[in-house]
Amino acid sequence: MPFDRKDVASISYMLDSIPRGRSLGEQVYERLKQAVVKGDIEPGARVVESVIGESLGISRTPVREAIHKLEKEGLLARSPSKGFFVADLKRSDIEETFGIRTVLESYAARLAAVHHRANELAPLAEKVELYQECLDRGDREALLGINTQFHEMLYGLSRSPKLIKMINDLKDQIYRFRRVILNRDDMAKISNEDHRLMLELMRQRDADGVERVVREHLLKGKDFVLVEFDRKGMVKEGA
Amino acid sequence: MPFDRKDVASISYMLDSIPRGRSLGEQVYERLKQAVVKGDIEPGARVVESVIGESLGISRTPVREAIHKLEKEGLLARSPSKGFFVADLKRSDIEETFGIRTVLESYAARLAAVHHRANELAPLAEKVELYQECLDRGDREALLGINTQFHEMLYGLSRSPKLIKMINDLKDQIYRFRRVILNRDDMAKISNEDHRLMLELMRQRDADGVERVVREHLLKGKDFVLVEFDRKGMVKEGA
DNA sequence: CCATGAGCATTTGGATGAAATATGCCGTTT
DNA sequence: AAACGGCATATTTCATCCAAATGCTCATGG
Numbered sequence: 201m202p203f204d205r206k207d208v209a210s211i212s213y214m215l216d217s218i219p220r221g222r223s224l225g226e227q228v229y230e231r232l233k234q235a236v237v238k239g240d241i242e243p244g245a246r247v248v249e250s251v252i253g254e255s256l257g258i259s260r261t262p263v264r265e266a267i268h269k270l271e272k273e274g275l276l277a278r279s280p281s282k283g284f285f286v287a288d289l290k291r292s293d294i295e296e297t298f299g300i301r302t303v304l305e306s307y308a309a310r311l312a313a314v315h316h317r318a319n320e321l322a323p324l325a326e327k328v329e330l331y332q333e334c335l336d337r338g339d340r341e342a343l344l345g346i347n348t349q350f351h352e353m354l355y356g357l358s359r360s361p362k363l364i365k366m367i368n369d370l371k372d373q374i375y376r377f378r379r380v381i382l383n384r385d386d387m388a389k390i391s392n393e394d395h396r397l398m399l400e401l402m403r404q405r406d407a408d409g410v411e412r413v414v415r416e417h418l419l420k421g422k423d424f425v426l427v428e429f430d431r432k433g434m435v436k437e438g439a
Numbered sequence: 440m441p442f443d444r445k446d447v448a449s450i451s452y453m454l455d456s457i458p459r460g461r462s463l464g465e466q467v468y469e470r471l472k473q474a475v476v477k478g479d480i481e482p483g484a485r486v487v488e489s490v491i492g493e494s495l496g497i498s499r500t501p502v503r504e505a506i507h508k509l510e511k512e513g514l515l516a517r518s519p520s521k522g523f524f525v526a527d528l529k530r531s532d533i534e535e536t537f538g539i540r541t542v543l544e545s546y547a548a549r550l551a552a553v554h555h556r557a558n559e560l561a562p563l564a565e566k567v568e569l570y571q572e573c574l575d576r577g578d579r580e581a582l583l584g585i586n587t588q589f590h591e592m593l594y595g596l597s598r599s600p601k602l603i604k605m606i607n608d609l610k611d612q613i614y615r616f617r618r619v620i621l622n623r624d625d626m627a628k629i630s631n632e633d634h635r636l637m638l639e640l641m642r643q644r645d646a647d648g649v650e651r652v653v654r655e656h657l658l659k660g661k662d663f664v665l666v667e668f669d670r671k672g673m674v675k676e677g678a
Numbered sequence: 679c680c681a682t683g684a685g686c687a688t689t690t691g692g693a694t695g696a697a698a699t700a701t702g703c704c705g706t707t708t
Numbered sequence: 709a710a711a712c713g714g715c716a717t718a719t720t721t722c723a724t725c726c727a728a729a730t731g732c733t734c735a736t737g738g
Contacts, residue, residue, distance in 0.1 A: 462690090462691065462692090463691075463692070464691080464692090497692080497693085498692055498693040498694070499692095499693080499694085500691080500692050500693065500694090501691080501692065501693095504691095519700085521700080521701080
């Protein structure tokens with residue numbers, strides 16, 4: 201596959217198809233991360249430097265860099281002296297992650313309610329309307345993207361880059377289940393109603409209210425994901 | 440040779456020999472991290488693979504691994520195409536970090552209040568007593584360690600490893616200021632009173648109460664640090 | 679038939695040389 | 709004198725080589 205640095209530079213206008221990192225290591229990192237997060241590589245599958253390297257036509261060094269970062273991030277784990285593999289999600293991991301996301305995202309929403317400027321809510325309102333249209337049309341594929349954008353824009357108003365980064369990292373860990381949530385008709389509908397409510401409370405700068413709505417919003421999401429998790433029989437409670 | 444021999448010398452002195460860890464990369468990571476969070480290497484100082492490697496008598500590969508991890512963690516930053524350097528703390532970084540720590544640690548305390556078993560509070564009580572003794576003796580050096588242990592034990596009771604890890608990572612980012620807080624007589628005293636109160640509320644399993652006390656506890660810490668930051672601009676403590 | 683150990687294969691870890699890259703300096707040109 | 713372009717240099721980044729650790733297989737001996 202085309203993974204050459206010079207090529208990337210020269211045809212930079214079509215860079216979207218290629219992971220846009222400035223170094224090979226970062227490109228591998230992004231690509232591997234997406235593969236893990238989206239479930240393209242199954243949990244438990246081994247991730248071997250030489251294998252990845254060969255399949256991409258590059259040496260082991262950048263792959264190693266990527267693997268180590270992903271290990272630190274918790275997406276890969278290592279079996280002592282066997283190698284690396286995709287970390288599997290236990291039920292407790294989901295509960296834990298949602299719990300942390302809840303406090304972090306409700307805090308971000310609170311900050312956003314306080315810090316946002318009046319004209320910054322318009323793009324959010326647009327997303328809500330767009331979401332509604334797609335919902336009416338039954339265009340489920342679009343929902344996922346719009347939903348993501350709404351939340352990113354909302355938390356972006358918190359003006360706290362570290363917080364935003366932490367939230368995104370946490371979201372990656374359970375990305376596999378995002379589709380699950382919005383594929384439920386009722387949930388997709390409720391979701392946008394929540395968004396509308398958040399927006400209204402933001403307008404009123406009701407920090408407590410927004411925080412509460414976001415918390416409840418995530419609680420619903422957690423319950424859906426857990427039901428789905430249990431249904432699939434992926435139940436492996438550790439500890 | 441126009442490179443800064445001063446950095447080489449100081450880094451070399453600090454990093455010389457701490458040989459505990461799985462792999463060389465891990466050892467370098469730990470050592471470098473300590474050097475950065477304790478302020479042994481000043482913010483803004485450049486961190487160059489080859490320099491660190493030479494001063495430790497090893498190759499660049501493990502050093503590179505360590506540097507990249509620390510960059511991801513936010514302790515090092517990169518100047519576009521110049522190299523890596525120790526990230527400096529802006530005022531907004533402190534405010535941001537304390538804000539996030541507050542929601543995370545108060546959440547951890549809430550979980551701890553719910554999940555702890557009755558006999559698990561005894562070690563915490565011991566720490567409070569020990570702290571008091573050291574305070575009465577004027578043994579400030581000991582306070583720092585005991586304080587850390589108390590909080591680690593408390594959050595440990597939350598039974599949420601991810602949460603604990605995130606809290607610890609955040610603490611590292613402002614570790615340089617911990618000494619500042621507890622060096623103030625009044626603050627050191629107030630601190631233990633807060634701990635006592637937390638413990639009592641934990642016994643009563645008053646989750647809301649514990650959460651509130653932890654939040655206020657951290658708020659005080661933040662204010663102290665910010666005052667200190669504004670006064671000096673930056674704190675340099677010999678270790 | 680079972681146990682044990684030696685050798686083999688697999689995989690990560692570390693070292694080193696070579697390449698890419700950006701930057702600052704210096705000389706030339708207008 | 710100012711601006712522009714090319715060269716020297718510092719530093720990261722990638723590839724390749726070798727070493728060390730560990731599990732597995734298979735043969736051999738009791």
